[in-house]
Amino acid sequence: MNNVRVRFAPSPTGFFHIGSARTALFNWLYAKHTGGKFILRIEDTDKERNTEESLKVIKDGMRWLGMDWDEGPEVGGDYGPYYQSQRSDIYAQYLEMLRKKGRAYDKDGAVFFKVSGQKQVLHDAVYGDVEGFEEKDFPIFRSNGTPVFHFVNVVDDICMQITNVIRGQDHLTNTNKHLELFKAFEAPMPRFAHIPLILKGDGRGKMSKRDRGALVEEYRERNFLPEAVRNYLCMLGWNPKNDREIMDTSEIVELFDFPGIVKSNARFDERNMAHFNTVHLRALDGDRFCRLASAALSAAGIGVDCSDPYVRRALLLCQPKVTDMENFAPLASFFFDESYAFDAAAAEKVFRKGEPLKRLAELAELFAKLDKFDADSLHDALGALAESKGLKISEYFPILRYALSGLSSGPDLLPMLEVMGAERVKARVARALKEVESPSAREGA
């Protein structure tokens, strides 16, 4: 288990598919779990596309998900180069080896590999023993002189001394070709582990790049937490067998191993993904949450400074209620904007019953003479007010919330008042009074 070397070998296509990300993740986890090395190798054999740009998408995505590589682009290593486009000489040497053994021949300008055609058994770490064979010779160099995937993949795995090949189950039958190649080179065989595929949330077939939620960059843009995406991805096709689901990375690293990998394909579930995100968001430490929240507000045109105590207290008040950062700004911006909007739907809810206007006036009166403005004192004062009017304290809550935020829901109300402070609250109640007195305020609903 000590000298484990695993690799992730993406082809830069311009996007980072969630299935690829999970393959990378399983490799990375296995390396971390065993104390081995994780190698990033770029399979750019016949690319005309803007490779630099495309590669950046993958590197950025990997870093965002917290997957660092021990060898590969930018970090180097003893087994380079790590771009297949720079390994032509090596491929030529290996082709020569096959020629000498009589296992390669020319046909139609291409080079073909001569298979043994013998039955072989793959000992897969996930699927167990799988029998199969490759009956047809297959091309290893195209007529344009470039090498083919099966060939470079095996040659590189040999050169880079890869001990464990962890890849998608869609390669299961390809493995016959690879087994043939390894044997022809008389190279030590890596251990294979094929992992189940991620299927579309709805519809047929595996997740494709056009499906919602299929791309890693999409999650970053939508301000998902990387640890949440990582956590959810792990739970798709793997489980620790102890009912644990929400885990931090160190716990996953400790528990991750092949026996926990499921054999059947898993359907992607957007809502479950969102749930993981929510839980991680709420568990986030205050500093990070504030940074994230202020970034979301800035993106919505509301510049706030986390080092401002008011900002920090307001944001932290929102944290236990947050579901995602995508829709965070509209729910928290009222804290920082004295011209906050009064929501029509909220107004309808609030004004449906009782005498909200009267309550609001009573509140204004109460706040005017209040000298303490902490949540507890406010609770007592509101309780006393309600009692004097023969009402329940809850009669005052919806209208007060509406007055202060223009909304019908939000953070805990009393702490919210405390954070906002007496002056701001009074000003807002006054503003709301004016707003609801004028009929125009509620038009356009």
Next chain:
RNA sequence: GUCCCUAUCGUCUAGCCCGGCCUAGGACAUUGGAUUUUCAUUCCAAGAACCGGGGUUCGAAUCCCCGUAGGGACGCCA
């Protein structure tokens, strides 16, 4: 068409390898309640599954076979 893989609640899964402890567990989602303070929170509860058929066995979700369904591979793509 050929070959390969898989099959437990709507979804992700535990249990299966080493048959009895399964009245089949957890999570998401759904529905319904509760919190003498609002709610987007929290808590509680409910409904919800062993694909079908044959075996083997005293006994099968668990082992075997056949169907069926789903997925994948059959490129001078990776």
